[in-house]
Amino acid sequence: MGQPGFFDLDEHYQRLSENGDPLVKLAALIDFEAFRPKLATALKRSDGSKGGRPPYDPVLMFKVLILQTLYTLSDDATEFQIRDRLSFMRFLGLGFEDAVPDAKTVWLFREQLTRAGAIEDLFAAFDTWLKGKGYLAMSGQIIDASIIAAPRQRNTDAEKAALREGKIPDEWAVKPKKLAQKDRDARWTLKRAKARAAKADGTKAKVEIAVPVFGYKTHVSIDRKYGFVRRFTVTSAAAHDGAQLANVLDPANTASDVWADTAYRSKANEAHLAKHGRRSKIHFRRQPGLDLTPSQRKANRARSKVRSGVETVFAAQKHRFGLFVRTIGLARARTKIGLANLAYNLKRFLWIETRLVAA
Template structure:
């Protein structure tokens, strides 16, 4: 009968999506998501249901939803709608047309339990083990950098800002738990300085200072394969250089060289790297009030050619993945950014496997 769906229509449509390059289908073929089950079950601590009750959704399927959200920048409500709407999402999650999909509240609660348990770091480490087992051993040195991730701006008075910086809850907010839940006391303002542009008459504009409110994603990637190996999250005002000594360097990298921009050059960092067997290729700073020596300029140019490999990581996260923080508090921001870093590594593995003809 005309207009009535055929027996193989869904399978034909899914095959067509695969032929067109369904990203989630590539994820499923390259990554065995069952590897995350032990970490997920340990973090969630589901009961044995001895007293009955409705069984929870499969934790691996729920984790796949978080991967979908991180890869497509979806809110919980939007994710609920698209899971019910898109065949590619259903296939990735293992859902049929007649199966019940989790709603927005269930997705939020699942992510909250992982955040409270601090499980994102363990999930990231588990996938890094799988990447190494696949032959992508970190070698040829590492590149360190940080990127600002914007968060919802807070409209606070000067007194409230002073209290927040001092670690106090403003008096006007005390006794108002609903208001406190909407106030991000962990994110900070910082300034991003743009380079001055030259006018037509040869003079230059003043440097542009752009205020940004949010957090920083600090990462270390291996030079050869481009995977994120170490990461951390701070408020936007944190100094990049101080993070170098806070566990950001990957000691398992088979080469000891570290590339970074001049924000990471300090006597403390140089002494730390020297004491732990790292070779510094950190950019040198321009002497104050004097021109940079030609040999130093050439050295920085050579370092920039290597260090530039970290920029596509941030551009991919902010471009294709449209990474931003909509949550309140650094714990949730760390979970959101950590999931984005893990999802980037999944994308990176798919890229390498396809290039090698293994997927």
């Protein structure tokens, strides 16, 4: 068997395109160069005159992180898949003769972005690019939060108490290696879920249960018109949803309506919305000992139909992207979740543009 030539490779690429390689459309529709200024600012790269191996192109490395997020890859798996898959190589603009970033390089690049706090700027850069394409935040916004699980920490009660007080447990302080492997920012919380419980007559009824979960929480605001994530923040899983409304409220949305569930219903949030010219579409909450009025129940049903649109974001990230925080600390979790929000917007843009062409 002879060595594959240029035309053999070209034929492989052509067949990949004919079979619907999604990365071809992604590369064609997204101007990844729009991220270069923010990447350059964050990385503060030199011109290479100091010697040593020149760094990989920052846009190429950023695209590597996008691939990693879209396909749920570890750093080692990312290196392997780039070497193994022609579709990845073409997306990154790499040839067989080009060097491929190894797992350590991928980790270091992501770590540089984390230390620079760059994910918010990169996310905002794409939002600006979207608006330049005519995708303004319109028709109001939907706010919600979702828990993103992390590896459970096996801590003693004393260690948990110290962490809640913002302290480092004494045993960890004298063991730097152990301390480096402990996530001091993630927290436990209870997640409400539905289950079917057996009744005495043998039938099953839906009951509400509380499931303990350890990790972080992503808070987002999406625009109702297009469904893009416009603002986000990341906290521990124990943070209250309603306390983050002001942090994710998008002032650029052209409409005043704001939808959210009952966790966001408070006098402080209602006052904040009114102060900023926003109209509350937050679900009504039943007061202790009182039922909702018929008009409130009717309003909640109507609001649920709109508010449910935000679940598309969380479903895509958890099921398609397999979002799970395996890093340590809030800063790294913010980068991880921020990349997932950005990757979701990239895929959302691709989906909308494809539908427009088909129509």
